[in-house]
Amino acid sequence: MARLDVGSQVIIQREHFGELLEALQKKSYKTIGPTLREKAIVYEEIESVNQLPVGWTEKQEKGKYRLVERSDGALFGYNVGPQSWKSYLSPPEVKLWSARKTENGFEVEEKSDEMPQYAFIGVRPCDLSAINILDRVFLDDEYQDNVYGERRKGLFIVAVNCTEAGNTCFCSSMGTGPRSREGYDLAITEIIDGVDHFFVTDVGTENGAAVLEEVTWEKAGDSAVEAAEERINEAADSMGRDLDTDRLRDLLFNNFEHPQWHDVAERCLSCANCTMVCPTCFCHTVEEVTDLEGDHAERWRIWDSCFTLGYSYIHGGSVRKSTLSRYRQWMTHKLASWHDQFGTSGCVGCGRCITWCPVGIDITEETAAIRKSGKVPEEKVDQPQP
Amino acid sequence: MDLEHNTLTKEQIEANPMLPRRFRIDKVTWETQETFTHELVPIDGADMFRFKPGQFNMIYVFGVGEIAISISGDPDDDSRLYHTTRVVGSVTRRKQNLVEGDILGIRGPFGNHWPVEKAVGKDVVVIAGGIGLAPLRPVIYYLLNHRDQYKRITLLYGTRSPDKILYSRQLKEWGARFDIDVSVTVDSADTDWQGHVGIVTKLIPKAVFDPNNTVAFVCGPEIMMRFTAMDLLKFDMPEDKIYVSMERNHKCGIGFCGHCQLGSYFICKDGPVFTYDKLKSYLSIKEV
Ligand SMILES: Cc1cc2nc3c(=O)[nH]c(=O)nc-3n(C[C@H](O)[C@H](O)[C@H](O)COP(=O)(O)OP(=O)(O)OC[C@H]3O[C@@H](n4cnc5c(N)ncnc54)[C@H](O)[C@@H]3O)c2cc1C
Ligand code: SF4
Ligand code: SF4
Ligand code: FES
Numbered sequence: 001m002a003r004l005d006v007g008s009q010v011i012i013q014r015e016h017f018g019e020l021l022e023a024l025q026k027k028s029y030k031t032i033g034p035t036l037r038e039k040a041i042v043y044e045e046i047e048s049v050n051q052l053p054v055g056w057t058e059k060q061e062k063g064k065y066r067l068v069e070r071s072d073g074a075l076f077g078y079n080v081g082p083q084s085w086k087s088y089l090s091p092p093e094v095k096l097w098s099a100r101k102t103e104n105g106f107e108v109e110e111k112s113d114e115m116p117q118y119a120f121i122g123v124r125p126c127d128l129s130a131i132n133i134l135d136r137v138f139l140d141d142e143y144q145d146n147v148y149g150e151r152r153k154g155l156f157i158v159a160v161n162c163t164e165a166g167n168t169c170f171c172s173s174m175g176t177g178p179r180s181r182e183g184y185d186l187a188i189t190e191i192i193d194g195v196d197h198f199f200v201t202d203v204g205t206e207n208g209a210a211v212l213e214e215v216t217w218e219k220a221g222d223s224a225v226e227a228a229e230e231r232i233n234e235a236a237d238s239m240g241r242d243l244d245t246d247r248l249r250d251l252l253f254n255n256f257e258h259p260q261w262h263d264v265a266e267r268c269l270s271c272a273n274c275t276m277v278c279p280t281c282f283c284h285t286v287e288e289v290t291d292l293e294g295d296h297a298e299r300w301r302i303w304d305s306c307f308t309l310g311y312s313y314i315h316g317g318s319v320r321k322s323t324l325s326r327y328r329q330w331m332t333h334k335l336a337s338w339h340d341q342f343g344t345s346g347c348v349g350c351g352r353c354i355t356w357c358p359v360g361i362d363i364t365e366e367t368a369a370i371r372k373s374g375k376v377p378e379e380k381v382d383q384p385q386p
Numbered sequence: 387m388d389l390e391h392n393t394l395t396k397e398q399i400e401a402n403p404m405l406p407r408r409f410r411i412d413k414v415t416w417e418t419q420e421t422f423t424h425e426l427v428p429i430d431g432a433d434m435f436r437f438k439p440g441q442f443n444m445i446y447v448f449g450v451g452e453i454a455i456s457i458s459g460d461p462d463d464d465s466r467l468y469h470t471t472r473v474v475g476s477v478t479r480r481k482q483n484l485v486e487g488d489i490l491g492i493r494g495p496f497g498n499h500w501p502v503e504k505a506v507g508k509d510v511v512v513i514a515g516g517i518g519l520a521p522l523r524p525v526i527y528y529l530l531n532h533r534d535q536y537k538r539i540t541l542l543y544g545t546r547s548p549d550k551i552l553y554s555r556q557l558k559e560w561g562a563r564f565d566i567d568v569s570v571t572v573d574s575a576d577t578d579w580q581g582h583v584g585i586v587t588k589l590i591p592k593a594v595f596d597p598n599n600t601v602a603f604v605c606g607p608e609i610m611m612r613f614t615a616m617d618l619l620k621f622d623m624p625e626d627k628i629y630v631s632m633e634r635n636h637k638c639g640i641g642f643c644g645h646c647q648l649g650s651y652f653i654c655k656d657g658p659v660f661t662y663d664k665l666k667s668y669l670s671i672k673e674v
Binding site: 297341384 | 404406408410450452474475489490491633634637638643644647649650652655664665666668670671672673674
């Protein structure tokens with residue numbers, strides 16, 4: 001078939017969708033997509049369409065996540081599970097390098113593992129934005145992070161626009177969804193209408209177009225494109241939550257001593273779940289692991305969280321001892337200081353932190369509570385105000 | 387010794403900012419009972435590197451870990467690298483046991499610097515507390531190397547007791563010069579001590595500088611820096627001419643690990659040096 005132009009839209013019928021995975025695998029991509037595991041939808045290597053959670057959806061609420069069956073055979077009939085793509089791009093545990101003891105010290109042994117070339121299948125618009133945000137964190141400054149960079153370099157992204165919003169979702173508020181805007185190779189919108197089941201597919205890059213050469217597609221008629229548009233709009237209208245972002249950074253910077261911080265600190269367990277599930281939380285520590293004889297040492301990079309006491313440790317004691325200070329650090333980082341650091345919000349509105357908080361703390365409610373009684377300063381403030 | 391064996395190339399090191407360069411300890415000097423200075427020479431990636439006053443390195447000690455330590459040598463001398471370390475915990479304890487010939491890993495130099503270039507044509511007041519003199523020593527070297535570019539130069543140094551004075555020989559040498567005013571004070575001392583007693587801010591009223599044409603570089607414990615800045619403000623120094631240096635947990639030194647954050651700043655890349663006006667709110671909020 002002829003090479004499609006970037007920006008064109010085509011239709012892939014359900015029965016041909018498997019060809020997309022095959023085409024990617026033929027080009028040596030390791031295809032990672034959603035699949036069922038222990039009562040949740042997670043991202044793992046999938047070899048065929050059958051491994052997708054066909055006929056499943058999820059019910060999400062504050063502190064609750066449950067899988068439920070659906071009858072329409074949708075391949076992507078759910079939103080986001082506890083895991084995010086950061087697990088593949090900045091893995092929870094990764095060896096940086098190791099060293100061997102010598103008479104006077106040590107020698108570095110640099111690892112030279114071949115990096116797999118990933119294709120992510122089914123990236124939600126919020127998660128696509130999260131990847132764009134991580135690009136800024138890890139690649140857009142003086143130093144580039146090799147761990148992230150090596151995995152990100154050859155990444156192929158098949159995004160899925162949302163046609164149903166979850167109960168804890170608020171991507172509309174954050175401007176990240178329910179339609180994916182940039183950063184994908186292909187973006188699909190799943191349409192099921194009676195016996196019709198197809199994917200309206202947007203070509204985002206030359207790579208995306210090249211892959212489609214191996215897939216059976218047809219021209220997208222106006223009605224199909226309209227149907228996709230309509231479904232996405234419905235998702236936007238059925239967002240489970242919303243968050244008022246109007247001058248949010250200044251509101252939070254102006255309210256570092258607001259009573260709501262005490263209120264949330266009473267409930268928060270400082271368990272770090274929210275940071276583990278968040279698709280943009282990037283913090284990690286580096287640990288030294290040695291063998292018993294002490295002849296060999298490894299440097300491991302391991303996810304860390306601002307909710308732990310050790311995170312802010314300096315000799316003499318941790319800077320953030322109280323739960324109040326840790327929750328405040330997390331939330332104001334996501335919604336306020338992130339703008340100063342990376343020119344964007346650190347929250348994409350995926351709702352994971354709400355669903356996976358064991359005590360149901362909801363970032364949108366906490367923010368609303370501060371807005372209710374807290375003042376927005378007249379002028380932009382450059383630092384949090386005491 | 388198998389120093390030549392398995393040496394990393396410059397390209398390998400430049401390609402991965404988490405990989406250390408190895409340096410050999412050429413000399414160990416004990417400054418006080420708990421503080422020592424290493425003089426280091428490179429093994430990997432042949433050239434010595436240039437640094438600016440106030441920058442730091444991440445120093446790796448085999449088998450324990452990596453810590454942020456400021457470079458304490460002369461920025462105009464790139465033949466060796468100096469680091470002054472106070473023993474406080476696991477890595478620094480292991481580090482103190484290393485001897486001449488032993489090898490350390492170095493990543494750096496990282497962070498911004500004390501902007502000596504912005505002090506040209508002005509009076510300079512350097513105020514240090516405790517180990518805070520180490521990151522400021524390169525400033526003093528630099529000012530003295532380029533003495534004619536600056537007006538009055540003052541060093542005020544405070545530490546707990548006489549036996550905790552860093553670089554005491556050098557302080558005496560500088561004190562004997564006419565082109566720098568050096569005052570040292572201790573929090574407490576017995577009768578053998580003939581110098582000043584009291585906190586370092588007490589030295590400020592005696593220092594001679596023109597508040598409207600002065601740059602101050604301040605480094606020490608957070609509380610000392612806050613009081614020092616407040617006193618300098620009382621002498622009508624503008625907030626943006628007072629520079630202070632912040633400390634937070636550092637795991638990477640290059641903006642990836644998140645640990646060093648202070649509100650909007652990453653201390654490792656936006657700092658460690660900040661003007662007081664960029665920090666004053668942070669310094670007055672607890673646990674920020
Ligand atoms: C930019 C910068 C420059 C510094 N310059 C110097 C210097 O010139 N001389 C000097 O003696 N000290 C300096 N420090 C402080 C030094 O990094 C700590 O004293 C050191 O990390 C303590 O390590 P430890 O393992 O011995 O202590 P422990 O108390 O056992 O600490 C455990 C771990 O916590 C982390 N940590 C603890 N304290 C600090 C801290 N203050 N800053 C950052 N991470 C910390 C480290 O990863 C450390 O390995 C500097 C710190 C920073 C941030
Ligand atoms: S803060 Fe919560 S809602 Fe926002 S991106 Fe992170 S997990 Fe999703
Ligand atoms: S907000 Fe919830 S998930 Fe996050 S640390 Fe607190 S209790 Fe855990
Ligand atoms: S030390 Fe890791 S981000 Fe600053």
